[in-house]
Structure formats: structure tokens, C-alpha cells
Amino acid sequence: MSHETPAEGERTEGDLTRTGMALKHERTWDYELDRIVEAVDEREASTVGLQFPEGLKRRGPAVADDLRELLADDVNVLISGQPCYGACDLDTYLMRRTDVFVHFGHSPMKESEKIIYVPLFSNVEVTPIMEESLAELADPKTDPDVGLVTTAQHMNKFDEMRAWLEERGYTVHTRRGDERLTHEGQVLGCNYASAEVDADQVLYVGGGKFHPLGLAMEHPEKTVVIADPVNNVVTVADTEKFLKQRYGAVHRAMDAETWGVIFCTKIGQGRWDVAREIVDANEDAYLLTMDEITPDRLTNFGMDAYVNTGCPRITTDDGPQFKKPMLTPGEYRIAVGEEPLEELSFDTFHGTW
Amino acid sequence: MSHETPAEGERTEGDLTRTGMALKHERTWDYELDRIVEAVDEREASTVGLQFPEGLKRRGPAVADDLRELLADDVNVLISGQPCYGACDLDTYLMRRTDVFVHFGHSPMKESEKIIYVPLFSNVEVTPIMEESLAELADPKTDPDVGLVTTAQHMNKFDEMRAWLEERGYTVHTRRGDERLTHEGQVLGCNYASAEVDADQVLYVGGGKFHPLGLAMEHPEKTVVIADPVNNVVTVADTEKFLKQRYGAVHRAMDAETWGVIFCTKIGQGRWDVAREIVDANEDAYLLTMDEITPDRLTNFGMDAYVNTGCPRITTDDGPQFKKPMLTPGEYRIAVGEEPLEELSFDTFHGTW
Numbered sequence: 001m002s003h004e005t006p007a008e009g010e011r012t013e014g015d016l017t018r019t020g021m022a023l024k025h026e027r028t029w030d031y032e033l034d035r036i037v038e039a040v041d042e043r044e045a046s047t048v049g050l051q052f053p054e055g056l057k058r059r060g061p062a063v064a065d066d067l068r069e070l071l072a073d074d075v076n077v078l079i080s081g082q083p084c085y086g087a088c089d090l091d092t093y094l095m096r097r098t099d100v101f102v103h104f105g106h107s108p109m110k111e112s113e114k115i116i117y118v119p120l121f122s123n124v125e126v127t128p129i130m131e132e133s134l135a136e137l138a139d140p141k142t143d144p145d146v147g148l149v150t151t152a153q154h155m156n157k158f159d160e161m162r163a164w165l166e167e168r169g170y171t172v173h174t175r176r177g178d179e180r181l182t183h184e185g186q187v188l189g190c191n192y193a194s195a196e197v198d199a200d201q202v203l204y205v206g207g208g209k210f211h212p213l214g215l216a217m218e219h220p221e222k223t224v225v226i227a228d229p230v231n232n233v234v235t236v237a238d239t240e241k242f243l244k245q246r247y248g249a250v251h252r253a254m255d256a257e258t259w260g261v262i263f264c265t266k267i268g269q270g271r272w273d274v275a276r277e278i279v280d281a282n283e284d285a286y287l288l289t290m291d292e293i294t295p296d297r298l299t300n301f302g303m304d305a306y307v308n309t310g311c312p313r314i315t316t317d318d319g320p321q322f323k324k325p326m327l328t329p330g331e332y333r334i335a336v337g338e339e340p341l342e343e344l345s346f347d348t349f350h351g352t353w
Numbered sequence: 354m355s356h357e358t359p360a361e362g363e364r365t366e367g368d369l370t371r372t373g374m375a376l377k378h379e380r381t382w383d384y385e386l387d388r389i390v391e392a393v394d395e396r397e398a399s400t401v402g403l404q405f406p407e408g409l410k411r412r413g414p415a416v417a418d419d420l421r422e423l424l425a426d427d428v429n430v431l432i433s434g435q436p437c438y439g440a441c442d443l444d445t446y447l448m449r450r451t452d453v454f455v456h457f458g459h460s461p462m463k464e465s466e467k468i469i470y471v472p473l474f475s476n477v478e479v480t481p482i483m484e485e486s487l488a489e490l491a492d493p494k495t496d497p498d499v500g501l502v503t504t505a506q507h508m509n510k511f512d513e514m515r516a517w518l519e520e521r522g523y524t525v526h527t528r529r530g531d532e533r534l535t536h537e538g539q540v541l542g543c544n545y546a547s548a549e550v551d552a553d554q555v556l557y558v559g560g561g562k563f564h565p566l567g568l569a570m571e572h573p574e575k576t577v578v579i580a581d582p583v584n585n586v587v588t589v590a591d592t593e594k595f596l597k598q599r600y601g602a603v604h605r606a607m608d609a610e611t612w613g614v615i616f617c618t619k620i621g622q623g624r625w626d627v628a629r630e631i632v633d634a635n636e637d638a639y640l641l642t643m644d645e646i647t648p649d650r651l652t653n654f655g656m657d658a659y660v661n662t663g664c665p666r667i668t669t670d671d672g673p674q675f676k677k678p679m680l681t682p683g684e685y686r687i688a689v690g691e692e693p694l695e696e697l698s699f700d701t702f703h704g705t706w
Contacts, residue, residue: 058654078616079641081642261534297436301411302410
């Protein structure tokens with residue numbers, strides 16, 4: 001695939017250059033149309049629903065075209081227009097109303113007969129940036145133990161990463177984490193259970209800083225080295241700036257007289273007991289239910305502060321865009337004095353649905 | 354109620370001044386808490402769901418407080434955080450998961466045992482602006498026939514409006530419209546069936562220009578006089594500017610090579626057959642399903658043009674905010690040459706769900 005800009009209106013295989021959320025590296029992509037066609041035949045399906053994450057939605061029409069070619073004329077193909085940010089975020093409306101439902105780009109959070117998960121793997125090379133990361137890892141002669149984690153889209157290279165480290169004298173520690181995760185060594189933005197390994201250092205191979213920051217917060221006793229093959233940079237996770245932002249939000253929320261407690265209705269983001277417990281114990285807290293959590297939706301309620309029991313990435317990544325402080329459940333407990341400030345930690349999700 | 358700005362953080366009865374969607378006039382408000390409490394007792398409910406339109410969401414916490422006072426401690430009150438723009442737009446997630454579901458501020462689109470509709474009436478005076486509207490209506494001695502329509506929030510004054518016109522020598526023609534409408538003389542942003550009366554002039558008493566514009570488009574043979582007691586202004590509906598904007602969108606869409614056809618998943622906005630028919634007949638058309646229709650959601654798909662089979666107000670009011678032309682189903686037929694340009698008409702909704 002070249003990085004040339006295609007002519008206006010032309011859509012090329014794997015083209016993400018005009019999505020506004022362009023991926024910074026190339027990805028191999030196998031639509032697994034055979035699996036979909038087979039499921040349609042087996043179930044004698046008359047409707048097929050397709051769901052893509054935001055950055056891949058532009059591929060929807062091309063996939064629909066290919067499927068229409070392969071399927072009988074009376075099979076309807078529907079594309080989900082709902083935002084989608086993870087396997088926790090299935091379009092349950094479309095899923096319930098189609099005979100075959102295909103979720104592209106995320107690894108399964110929970111297996112289901114109904115859902116066909118089609119993964120998406122990056123084909124970026126990982127060893128060049130791993131080579132650079134050696135400068136930040138301990139010498140294997142002094143400390144050979146290293147944990148290894150990555151995200152779903154680099155999972156296809158996990159064995160290669162492990163072998164590469166072992167060749168250099170490291171003892172690589174990995175685990176699958178918990179049931180929310182599909183793969184050995186996989187982390188999610190909300191779950192770092194796979195880093196609970198017997199090593200003082202963890203190497204994260206993957207794009208962005210959010211995942212390794214969460215990891216470092218969740219495992220403060222470990223050194224987290226970030227080898228980012230997407231942006232081609234090696235760093236060590238530094239939680240200080242992140243913590244300052246979070247402490248700032250907690251302090252601003254301490255004076256709140258009204259609290260909106262958000263219960264997220266997305267299939268893999270509901271924490272009913274957590275939300276309920278807060279509302280039951282605080283007469284100034286109100287339970288708000290919604291799927292997308294946006295500044296506009298909250299502004300209409302005019303509360304002084306919010307607690308988000310849904311996706312922690314909304315709270316921590318998007319938090320500054322909200323006009324009022326939005327806290328994780330743990331931060332809420334600090335703001336209302338139930339826990340000391342030192343208890344501030346990263347909000348993580350476990351289990352499925 | 355005074356229009357003084359309350360102190361920061363203070364919430365007064367009926368205060369909408371800081372919602373960003375402040376109503377321009379006062380409204381009486383009866384929460385009908387008795388009906389809600391009665392339903393909770395009858396159904397031995399353990400959960401109550403409350404849904405407010407955008408401009409009234411700020412009242413949610415106060416209503417929840419009052420209900421908590423009246424209800425047993427183990428009854429949970431949940432407030433919908435989903436956007437809400439009409440009775441077509443029920444939060445079905447919350448409705449299904451609560452024992453009693455209360456929808457505030459809109460008149461019923463369809464009666465249901467499950468839903469308690471609590472209406473909201475304006476208490477603005479209507480006769481002063483009706484007095485002014487006489488200048489635009491025909492003299493009753495020449496043409497006494499006048500149709501009378503209004504919106505749900507002025508329904509409490511409908512008899513007064515009728516009597517006032519009759520006292521001045523007019524013969525007032527009204528009808529209920531179709532099953533989508535609750536009241537005699539009521540119009541919705543998507544339904545003007547109540548104006549199908551035997552009169553060449555129709556008086557619309559209510560806020561805003563959208564409703565009377567739709568009415569004038571739907572009934573081009575009638576003169577539509579707007580008596581707006583909210584903005585205190587009398588005008589005659591002029592469809593020219595509106596039509597120009599719509600023709601502009603149709604022309605821009607004529608070159609489209611890809612079409613996104615939106616099926617809206619909101620309970621009262623689904624037109625499956627309309628969407629299906631377009632997609633079946635056009636191989637460059639793709640069916641997209643979503644609840645909220647926003648510029649961001651469509652941009653991710655990168656289509657050349659869109660057809661919205663959901664709320665026509667999104668298409669016509671918000672259309673200019675979308676980066677690509679968005680058409681009503683009728684406008685689509687013109688853009689692809691199935692209908693002549695002269696066929697351009699307002700998109701209306703009939704039936705319920």
C-alpha cells in the first residue's frame with residue numbers, strides 16, 4: 001500500500017488517509033468474508049449487521065460491496081452508524097435485529113454464537129523499536145526478568161517479540177490476565193491484569209501512551225518501558241503529569257453540592273453495583289443512564305461534578321473537555337473524604353457482561 | 354417566577370436560565386408526582402425511570418428529590434441521560450429496565466401502560482399576539498374560514514384561542530390530524546395533518562418558524578399566519594428561503610457516487626420500508642443504522658451524500674451543519690432523477706410505532 005493520496009471519491013484498499021482518524025501505520029486486513037458468508041448460509045440469514053470502530057468506518061461500504069457480491073440478492077447488509085470504541089461497545093440494537101452480526105477490529109471480550117469477531121492486525125515491524133528500548137531496560141545480566149504486554153492489533157507479533165527478548169538473554173514473563181482479555185499478554189485501556197507478572201520491569205510494545213500510563217498507575221512498583229512502533233519512540237511511563245491532572249479534578253470536585261453518577265448502558269461498560277452504592281450513600285447524588293458520555297449531555301443536567309462508572313478512558317482522556325470535574329469511582333471516594341488522597345489509582349474494569 | 358439570575362449553584366423552581374436552551378417564556382409545571390407514586394405502589398415498582406427533553410433536564414434532580422421523599426427508600430430513581438427531542442424519542446433502554454417510566458414534556462405519541470406522560474404547558478398569554486395577527490388574516494366578512502393549529506405546549510389555551518376567533522366572527526376549522534397526534538389542532542415538527550381543513554388560511558399560534566414553515570410547505574395552497582407569543586411577533590410563513598436551501602442541497606447531491614441511507618433506530622422515527630426501498634434500487638447506497646444523527650458520525654463514513662429517513666427536522670434544521678448534503682427521501686428521488694424538481698415537498702411522518 002502506498003501513502004499517495006487517492007483521487008477524490010476514490011476508495012482504495014486499506015485507505016484511512018481521509019478518515020480524520022488516520023492510522024499512522026499500515027495494517028494488514030483480512031475481512032474474513034468466507035466466515036461471514038458461511039454463517040449467512042448456515043443460519044439462512046436474511047440480514048447481516050456490520051460494526052466498525054471509528055477509524056475503520058470508512059471501509060464499511062467496500063466491505064458491504066464485497067459481501068453483496070457474494071450473498072444472495074435478498075440478504076440485507078446493514079452498517080452500524082453508532083460510535084464504537086471497543087469490544088465493550090457492541091451495537092446491541094443492530095446485533096439483536098440481524099441474523100449475523102460482525103464486529104470488526106477488536107478482539108472478543110466474550111465469545112457468543114451470534115457475533116463474528118474479525119480482528120485487525122498491524123503489520124508495522126516491532127523489532128527496530130524494541131532494539132531501541134534496550135537502552136531503557138535493565139541489562140539481562142543484572143535483571144533478566146521482564147514482563148511483556150501489547151495491544152490486540154500487535155498480537156500477531158507477540159511470539160516474535162517474546163523470541164526476540166529471549167534471544168537477548170531475558171526471561172519473559174507473560175500471562176493472559178483475566179476473562180475480559182482474549183490473548184496472553186494483551187492489555188486494554190481499562191485492564192492491565194496481564195502485567196501482574198513476577199518482574200520489576202514491563203515492556204509495552206504498542207501505540208500511544210494511555211495504555212502504558214494506566215499500566216504504570218496500576219502497577220506503581222514496576223518500571224514500564226514503552227516501545228511505540230507506531231510513533232517510533234521509546235519512553236518510560238511517567239505518571240506524574242497524569243496524576244496532577246487527576247488530583248486537580250478531585251480537588252475541584254470536593255466542593256460539589258450535586259453529583260451526577262453515570263451508569264453507562266454500553267454492553268461491556270455497565271457497573272451497576274458501583275453506581276448504585278454511590279447514589280445510595282449520598283443524597284446529593286443522582287443516577288444518570290446513557291450510552292455516549294459527552295460534555296453536551298452532561299451540561300444539560302447542570303450538576304457540580306460527575307462520577308463516571310463507564311469507560312475510564314472517557315474520564316481520564318476526555319475529562320479536561322468536560323466543563324465540570326468528572327471522576328472515577330475511586331477518585332469520588334477521595335473527593336468526598338471516604339479515602340485518603342494517597343489512594344488515587346487507575347480505574348480498571350474486570351469481567352465481561 | 355422572576356427572571357432574576359439565581360446565585361451560582363442555586364436551583365430554583367422552573368429555572369431554565371442556565372441550561373443553554375433557556376425557554377423564552379414562563380411555563381407552568383405540574384410534575385404529577387401523585388400519578389407516579391400511585392403507579393409505583395400499584396406495580397410494586399423497585400425502579401422508576403425519568404426522561405426529560407433537553408431544555409428540562411436541569412429539573413431532573415429536583416424531581417428526583419421530590420420523588421425520593423415520597424417513595425420508599427428501596428425504590429431506585431434513574432434519570433435518562435440520552436438526548437430527547439420528542440415523544441418519538443423515548444429512552445427504550447431505560448423504559449425496558451424500569452418498572453415505571455415517566456416521560457416529561459411531550460404529549461403521547463402512543464398510549465402505553467408502561468409509560469406515564471407528564472405534559473408541560475406554557476402559561477404565556479396568547480390573545481395579545483392573536484390581536485396583532487388580525488392584520489394578516491382576511492377580514493371575517495370576506496373570508497370567515499380559518500384553520501387553527503398549535504403545538505403541544507400551548508394546548509391548554511386551545512379552547513381560548515378558538516373562542517377568541519369566533520367572537521371576532523371567524524368560523525374556526527380544526528381537526529385532530531392522524532394517530533401520531535394526541536390533540537385536536539396539534540402539529541408536530543413532522544406532521545401537519547391537523548391543518549387539512551376547509552379554509553384557505555391557517556393561523557398557527559406557537560413559538561418558532563419551523564412548524565409553520567413545514568405547514569406552509571405541506572399545504573402550499575394555504576396562507577399560513579404565524580402568531581408567535583413566545584417571541585412576540587406576527588409573520589406570514591415564507592417558504593422561499595427554505596426552498597432555496599433545500600434545492601441547494603439537492604443540487605449538490607446530484608453528483609454523489611456514494612449514498613449513506615440512514616435508518617434511525619429511535620422508537621418513533623424508524624421508516625424501514627422507505628430506507629430499504631432506496632438501498633434496494635441503488636447499488637451505490639448503503640444502509641446505516643444509528644440513533645443520534647450527527648455530523649461527526651456521518652463524516653467517519655466519508656460518503657458523498659446522505660438520505661435521512663429519520664426525523665426531518667434533523668435534515669432541514671441541522672442540514673447545513675453537515676459537511677455533505679443530507680436529503681429527505683423525497684429530495685433523494687429528485688436528486689437521482691426519479692422525480693422532477695417541482696416535486697420538492699416537506700418530509701412528514703405519519704403513524705406511530
